[in-house]
Amino acid sequence: MSVTVRVPAKVNVQLGVGGLRADGFHDLANVFFAVALGDEVTATAGTGVTLSCSGPDAAVVPLDDSNLAARAARLLAAHHGIADPGVHLHIAKAIPVAGGMAGGSADGAAALVACDALWGLGTPLDTLLELAAELGSDVPFALVGGVALGRGRGEILEALPVGGTFHWVFAVADGGLSTPAVFRECDRLRDEAGTGFGDTDVATPDADPALLAALADGDVVALAGALANDLQPAALSLRPALADTLRAGTEAGALGALVSGSGPTCAFLAKDADAAAAVAAALRASGTCRAAHATYGPVPGAAVSARG
Ligand SMILES: C[C@](O)(CO)[C@H](O)COP(=O)(O)OP(=O)(O)OC[C@H]1O[C@@H](n2ccc(N)nc2=O)[C@H](O)[C@@H]1O
Ligand SMILES: Nc1ncnc2c1ncn2[C@@H]1O[C@H](COP(=O)(O)OP(=O)(O)OP(=O)(O)O)[C@@H](O)[C@H]1O
Numbered sequence: 001m002s003v004t005v006r007v008p009a010k011v012n013v014q015l016g017v018g019g020l021r022a023d024g025f026h027d028l029a030n031v032f033f034a035v036a037l038g039d040e041v042t043a044t045a046g047t048g049v050t051l052s053c054s055g056p057d058a059a060v061v062p063l064d065d066s067n068l069a070a071r072a073a074r075l076l077a078a079h080h081g082i083a084d085p086g087v088h089l090h091i092a093k094a095i096p097v098a099g100g101m102a103g104g105s106a107d108g109a110a111a112l113v114a115c116d117a118l119w120g121l122g123t124p125l126d127t128l129l130e131l132a133a134e135l136g137s138d139v140p141f142a143l144v145g146g147v148a149l150g151r152g153r154g155e156i157l158e159a160l161p162v163g164g165t166f167h168w169v170f171a172v173a174d175g176g177l178s179t180p181a182v183f184r185e186c187d188r189l190r191d192e193a194g195t196g197f198g199d200t201d202v203a204t205p206d207a208d209p210a211l212l213a214a215l216a217d218g219d220v221v222a223l224a225g226a227l228a229n230d231l232q233p234a235a236l237s238l239r240p241a242l243a244d245t246l247r248a249g250t251e252a253g254a255l256g257a258l259v260s261g262s263g264p265t266c267a268f269l270a271k272d273a274d275a276a277a278a279v280a281a282a283l284r285a286s287g288t289c290r291a292a293h294a295t296y297g298p299v300p301g302a303a304v305s306a307r308g
Helices: 068-079 103-118 125-135 139-144 179-192 209-217 220-226 232-238 242-251 273-286
Strands: 002-020 026-044 049-054 087-092 147-151 156-159 166-172 256-259 266-270 291-297 303-307
Touching: 002 103, 002 139, 002 166, 002 179, 002 209, 002 220, 026 103, 026 139, 026 166, 026 209, 049 068, 068 087, 068 103, 068 125, 087 103, 103 125, 103 139, 103 303, 125 139, 139 147, 139 156, 166 220, 166 242, 166 273, 179 232, 209 220, 220 256, 220 266, 232 242, 232 256, 242 256, 242 266, 242 273, 266 273, 273 291
Parallel strands: 049 087
Antiparallel strands: 002 026, 002 303, 026 087, 026 147, 026 291, 147 156, 166 266, 166 291, 256 266
16 A cells, blocks of 8 residues: 655745744744645555655655654654554655755655555644654645745744735756755854844844735735845855856846745746746756756645555
């Protein structure tokens, strides 16, 4: 018997970053947006927790116990008192690795849903969300999908209304960026600017009302104008060439451009599907990225797509 779960990647249409907290995290105003570009995780009965991975980035995905899908399977089993869990997890990977699109988090969320179904546990969503938050700040959102405001370190979610489908292009960079390194660079740049970086110096961020209205109205021009990522200066500082990628997509007609989360993937908002295809083609031809994918959203979170 097997269970396949499809799970989306995310882009942060607003990422407001507060000061560094005593626990090493930052308070966020994190507006997550789930896109159709996604991974599939298939859980099959097995012995122990074993992993395999396919896709263009498979070689750089760890297949040991550090993989978020394996950690998720073990965490769910431990929660239910299963001492010796048995599952093989195959990850069909389309989400760029270490790209700022929460690919590992997506696989963690998908593994929770897949193992829950394979083992017939019927774990309530609230419990899955708590386990997801233990795995990482981005994991709860991958369970719910759609568009949501994440507060705290991003794990306290509130679903947001959306008035339509938006068309996106993602430009994948060569090599990833480490999320903690990008947060550290954000703190360093704030310190250097003399504005302070602790949570007593930096105001707690809030969602931008203009951005929320643009989402609710399905207004692509207004959303493009409101896109904002406080981690972008840090990602650009660590990877200056991303400025060329952002410029290439904008010159090709994208209405808005930003670094996705901690980067280095760059995200472009297009007027419609045809405009997105044209921006993706221009980005591929520009030589400023490794690959470019046109996609759309919002889409739902991790859900069973097939049973065998
Ligand atoms: C940049 C984002 O992708 C935006 O959605 C997330 O904030 C990152 O979420 P994530 O990859 O799930 O991050 P976690 O695995 O929870 O944390 C990894 C590290 O990122 C930093 N981190 C993460 C989330 C947060 N709100 N503040 C942080 O400072 C911390 O150094 C933390 O040790
Ligand atoms: N299932 C997984 N897929 C990819 N990377 C994983 C996975 N599990 C653990 N990792 C590790 O996590 C690191 C970050 O990968 P990931 O693709 O989640 O980054 P990211 O998309 O930038 O994360 P985020 O946007 O949540 O900050 C990888 O370099 C890898 O070592």
